[in-house]
Amino acid sequence: MKRFRAFAATASKGQRRAPMLAATALHLYFGAMRQTLASRRRSIMFKRNTLWMVLAAIALVTGGxxxxxxxxxxxxxQQSLYExxxxxxxxxxxxSDFIDALMPDAFLNANPAIDAARKRVPAPYLKYHVTAMVCQAAGGPCQYHGRGMKASHAHLNITEREWERMVTIFKEVLAKHRVPAKETQELLDIVRSTKADIVASQGGR
Incomplete structure (x- = not known):
């Protein structure tokens, strides 16, 4: 009888411990689950942050x-010469200043054909056509409607020396207005592109 009571008491203690052990096991299990979830959450956040950093780097490189x-x-x-x-x-x-310097030049007017043309063609008319020609050649919106260079200069019998005198006067006018070197050269290139149609003789007075 004593042994039975002792066994019963031991069994009763075991039954009381069982719920405690189960509760402890559940606590450990859920604790482990929380840690796992937290670890996964950190991993996801790390990957997400890394992705944003990569995207930001790509955006910077692409933007550059x-x-x-x-x-x-x-x-x-680049801007046109006109601009x-x-x-x-x-x-x-x-x-206007170029024509004003050109018209009374004694060396040029020693050519009878040039002198006659100066008296026949009004300076404002000449300025209008030359301005339109330079404006168009420089890339501007103007349209030159005058005659071609060959047709309008053939009868003047312009020589090489007379051509060089005109170029010299043009350079002096550009210098007077302080036109930069690059633009001066481009304007001279435009003028020289017409030489073959203007100069009739390589010799000269």
Missing amino acids: VCTAFAQGESSQK RLGGLAPISVVV
């Missing part, structure tokens, strides 16, 4: 490439 490309395009689209000279107004002033 686009900017460089845009700058390249901008540099290719760099300041437009029609400055061009017309330079042409």
Whole structure:
């Protein structure tokens, strides 16, 4: 009988411990689950942050490439000579001064044909056509409607020396208006492109 009571008491203690052990096991299990979930959450956040960093880096690189490309395009689209000279107004002033210097030049007027043309053709008419020609050749919106260079100069019998005198006067006018070297050279190239149609003789007075 004593043994039975002792066994019963031991069994009763075991039954009381069982719920405690089960509760402890559940606590450990859920604790482990929380840690696992927390670890996964950190891993997801790390991957998400890494992704954003990669995307940001790509955006910066792409933006830099686009900017460089845009700058390249901008540099290719340079201003025309017409724009760099300041437009029609400055061009017309330079042409006006050039014609005013050209008309009374004694060396040029020693050519009877040139002298006769100076008296026959009004200076304003000549300025209008030369301004339109330079404006168009420089990339401006003007349209030259005068005669071709060959047709309008053939009867003047312009010599090489007379041509060089005209170029010298043109350079002096450009210098007077402080036209930059690059633009001066481009204007001289335009003028020289007409030489074959204007100069009739390589000799001269």
